[in-house]
Amino acid sequence: MSKLQVSTRINNEVQEFLCEPDESLLDVLRDRLHLTGTKEGCATGDCGACSVLLNDRLVCSCLVLAAEVQDQKVTTVEGIATGDSLHVIQRQFLEQAALQCGVCTPGLMVAAKALLDENQSPTEEEIRYYLAGNLCRCTGYDKIIRAVQAAADEMRGTPA
Helix, strand or coil: CCCEEEEEEECCEEEEEEECCCCEHHHHHHHHCCCCCCCCCCCCCCCCCCEEEECCEEEEHHHCEHHHHCCCEEECHHHHCECCECCHHHHHHHHCCCCCCCCCHHHHHHHHHHHHHHCCCCCHHHHHHHCCCCCCCCCCCHHHHHHHHHHHHHHHCCCC
């Protein structure tokens, strides 16, 4: 198999890389581009740990071929932050202690960003529904839900 050359925009920076035709976006992000925030939990699209935004749409990067992102826009958990400043979602996950082992955390943060980009006033039920594709084996979901609610409140300017 010959390698494919891909040019894309990842976290607002043009990236070029070579990949095998059957190589996943997850593998390229972690192994070639050293964006290790995106985690591999299952490699079957069942856990959400590898969630990224592809053209602002939430996807499991383990199910996307790296070659498919040619001329596309990819945002990983690293790309949510602005420089050295954490995004409000990232900060609220820390403040609400909504993480433990950290495997699910990046995917949950990316999923929460996708939700809050769509809906800045989600109900608890809407948050739970939107994050249902992300599995956490450590913390349970209450702190995660509180972190997303607090981030939504802060983004809207609503006092907690």
